[in-house]
Amino acid sequence: MQTLNSQTILSSNHYTMAANVLYQYSVMAALMDGVAEQGLPLDRLHEHGNFGLGTFRHMAGEMAMNEGRVWQMTSDGGIRELDTVVEAKQDNDASCCPFAMVTNFQPTIHDALPVDANSIKSKDDFSTWLDDRLPANARNQFVALRLKGSFASVTIRVIPAQRFRGQKLAELTAAQSEHTATELRGTVVGFRSPGYAAGFGVPGLHLHFLSDDDTYGGHILALDMGSQKGQAHGIKFEAAIMSKLHLELPTDDADFNNAPLKPDLEAIQKAEG
Known part of the structure; x- marks a missing residue:
């Protein structure tokens, strides 16, 4: 388990999104079609908030974000807290998120x-x-x-x-x-x-x-x-x-551009439990 110091976390909390605006990168139908080779660079998560969830490149585990801190949870039971700036520079599965939902969470x-x-x-x-x-x-x-x-x-x-x-x-x-x-x-x-x-x-x-x-x-x-x-x-x-949703779609991603992206509610519900 990796522990980040508070300075590392605080220095990255430069949110540009207003409070309680939902930011989403890509669409669930893309994950269903296996589009996970590229994604939102991990160091851009904090531009959109301090709270959220998603997955990583190649769908290598689950992502959780709370109070500005980000964790990767993998199928072998591993859990590690990520330094988003450092990971974004690496050529590994934790460098980006092919799907993410993030908000600057200010509970009302x-x-x-x-x-x-x-x-x-x-x-x-x-x-x-x-x-x-x-x-x-x-x-x-x-x-x-x-x-x-x-x-x-x-x-x-x-x-x-x-x-x-x-x-x-x-x-x-x-x-x-x-x-x-x-x-x-x-x-x-x-x-x-x-x-x-x-x-x-x-x-x-x-x-x-x-x-x-x-x-x-x-x-x-x-x-x-x-x-x-x-x-x-x-x-x-x-x-x-x-009540506000900001949806960003992948651009220079051939897999996304060529995917059928046909919504299948039954398949999504089965996959997401």
Whole structure:
């Protein structure tokens, strides 16, 4: 595990994006088509915010960004914090992101999960709770959200890197590693996107997890916010509703330009769990 000093992190937080504007690089349909040879240079992430998720070149693991710090979580269980300036200069899988969602997260909604959090036993339960918690005008907006605290269990997956150029995401998820950890502390970072985001994004919840000790993390397949001991955990909830979306598409990328990019909602939902 690599630990960066605070000066390294602070010096890179030169956000040019206004607060709570969603920046997205490329589209989900491109990942489904295996477009992952090029991407947004890692040192450009901080231009767009301090919070987000995505993947790396060749889809080599999951990316999580929180409070300006960036982690790479790989299928062999490895987790490392990245110096984005240094990595962007390397010719390796962590040098760029073929897909990323990032925002300058300034929460406007603060809450704590209720005492009956034992009833939130799945992503679907959390989605229902979220719908009840958010204002009515958020239904068709994008929402950035963060959960921090203790969880009864979190099931994650991390896909292996592409074995060849253009290998499709569905093939990688068929070989993904899945793990479940219980009674752990950590942070959930993610977004809830409206249904019309199909194709360019992931409709519904898209969540990544990182444990407080940086030893466990990945794309969330399932989570239980209750307690095996029957007591609700303390979980802090923060969110921001985002009505502005900045979408940047790859330009000099032959793979992107030649890909079919036909949205397949069923395939996306299967791939993203």
